[in-house]
Amino acid sequence: MRVALHTRVRADRIEEYEAAHREVPEELREAIRAAGASSWTIWRSGTELFHLIECDDYARLLAALESLPVNISWQARMAELLDVVHDYSADGAGAGLPVAWEL
Incomplete structure (x- = not known):
């Protein structure tokens, strides 16, 4: 399944956010994969973050x-x-962005 999410980085913390994601702990990467994720991509437009x-x-x-x-x-x-x-949280499972259009 594909899930799209929206988060937002603080305008004054963009550089720190990007630096953190260049150093995601391998233990966390392994845990995400073990939990069933095959891919996780984050795009940034200004302060808006979009996850797939x-x-x-x-x-x-x-x-x-x-x-x-x-x-x-x-x-x-x-x-x-x-x-x-x-x-x-358990409520987060319903927080994905709804599909507006798909080709």
Whole structure:
């Protein structure tokens, strides 16, 4: 399945956000893959961030990652940089962007 998400980086923290993503911990990358994600891409337009996640089951992915210490640490770091954060709670599974059009 494909899930598109929207988050927002703080205007004064863009450089830190991009630097953080050049150094995503390998333990987190492995955990994301183990939770069922085959791909996760983030695009930035100004402060707007658009994520496309390809995974087996998004709700299961969130549940697997929500309580992992490496993800908790990463999300705490991201919370300092973002105005709109990625929701890893059970409610977050319904937070994907609706499809407006597809070819």
